Amino acid sequence: MPPEPAQRYRGPVLPDGEPRDLYVVAGRITYEPQPGADTVAEGWIVPGLVDAHCHLGLDDFGATDDAATEQQAIADRDGGALLIRDAGSAADTRWIHDRDDLPRLIRCGRHIAATKRYIRGYAHEVEPADLASYAAQEARNGDGWIKLVGDWISRDEGDLAPSFPAEAFADAIAAAHAEGAKVTAHCFGHGVLPGLIEAGIDCIEHGTGLTEDLIDAMVQHGTRLVPTVMQLDKFPEHAAAGQDKFPAYAETMTDLYARMPATIMAAYEAGVPIYAGSDGGGISRHGNIAGEVEALARIGVPAHDALGAASWRAREWLGVDGLTEGASADFVVYDRDPRADLSVLRTPTRVVLRGRSVVA
Numbered sequence: 001m002p003p004e005p006a007q008r009y010r011g012p013v014l015p016d017g018e019p020r021d022l023y024v025v026a027g028r029i030t031y032e033p034q035p036g037a038d039t040v041a042e043g044w045i046v047p048g049l050v051d052a053h054c055h056l057g058l059d060d061f062g063a064t065d066d067a068a069t070e071q072q073a074i075a076d077r078d079g080g081a082l083l084i085r086d087a088g089s090a091a092d093t094r095w096i097h098d099r100d101d102l103p104r105l106i107r108c109g110r111h112i113a114a115t116k117r118y119i120r121g122y123a124h125e126v127e128p129a130d131l132a133s134y135a136a137q138e139a140r141n142g143d144g145w146i147k148l149v150g151d152w153i154s155r156d157e158g159d160l161a162p163s164f165p166a167e168a169f170a171d172a173i174a175a176a177h178a179e180g181a182k183v184t185a186h187c188f189g190h191g192v193l194p195g196l197i198e199a200g201i202d203c204i205e206h207g208t209g210l211t212e213d214l215i216d217a218m219v220q221h222g223t224r225l226v227p228t229v230m231q232l233d234k235f236p237e238h239a240a241a242g243q244d245k246f247p248a249y250a251e252t253m254t255d256l257y258a259r260m261p262a263t264i265m266a267a268y269e270a271g272v273p274i275y276a277g278s279d280g281g282g283i284s285r286h287g288n289i290a291g292e293v294e295a296l297a298r299i300g301v302p303a304h305d306a307l308g309a310a311s312w313r314a315r316e317w318l319g320v321d322g323l324t325e326g327a328s329a330d331f332v333v334y335d336r337d338p339r340a341d342l343s344v345l346r347t348p349t350r351v352v353l354r355g356r357s358v359v360a
């Protein structure tokens with residue numbers, strides 16, 4: 001078979017915005033001129049977008065079948081998300097690794113929650129004494145991450161409350177680390193955070209309960225934050241739904257939401273590394289990483305950093321190459337500078353995954 005002809009993409013390459021000719025040869029990037037290469041597209045070239053908090057194989061009712069999961073992955077891909085950190089799934093989605101046409105995937109295994117303290121059908125629901133052994137199990141099942149449900153409404157207390165005692169969380173984090181996995185946790189409220197951060201958790205999801213002292217502790221420990229701003233925008237709905245039976249919970253959610261932009265921006269300004277997560281599948285739709293970049297910008301993250309949070313900075317964090325010589329050709333082309341107008345992220349000219357145009 002004759003070799004596939006080299007392809008040329010031309011335009012400013014982010015993050016530095018230097019105009020370049022980028023060539024794709026056998027699925028890989030080279031900046032060495034390739035005589036006879038066809039110019040496939042011109043525009044702003046952005047390293048493949050990253051959805052750092054998404055759920056493939058999950059919908060409102062729990063695990064989805066493989067056909068539905070495939071549609072979720074295609075929606076994410078077509079929105080430019082070529083690398084997904086799955087933040088917990090009830091389905092076994094490791095088959096996605098074998099599909100060249102679907103995004104790269106870093107799985108967290110299944111969520112681990114306290115008994116009857118999470119969305120039905122989502123998590124392994126366990127008692128405190130079993131938390132560490134489940135953490136080790138999911139560390140072995142996942143792709144280097146596990147996901148804990150840090151807090152959730154306690155119907156007994158009528159308010160948001162930590163899922164487990166701090167010592168149980170600390171043991172679980174140590175157990176996952178011993179298996180070589182990193183740990184992240186769903187955290188809406190304040191109470192769960194000090195113990196998790198002190199115990200060396202690697203990342204916090206949502207993080208609306210952060211305070212100045214905890215933000216300082218995150219900076220010291222190098223803890224990352226994936227706020228999922230679009231998901232936080234649903235707090236008023238949670239508050240309204242809980243109002244009659246759980247007024248204290250409704251008040252907590254309303255208060256957290258009122259302070260949300262200031263809380264997330266305080267973390268950003270203190271230097272906590274922030275990444276973009278759409279929370280697709282966690283009661284949100286797939287394929288909307290663009291919406292999360294816009295949401296980060298809306299609360300005050302400068303456009304360049306909001307985009308970096310969903311592209312080059314997130315790739316670096318997760319250990320996946322950007323647009324370097326010899327890297328897999330995973331990138332998105334836009335017809336204008338997304339940093340000047342983030343809305344262009346909704347209409348990519350090209351989405352190139354492993355050297356192949358999947359959206360053209």
Ligand SMILES: [Zn+2]
Nearest residue numbers: 053087279282
């Ligand atoms: Zn989620």
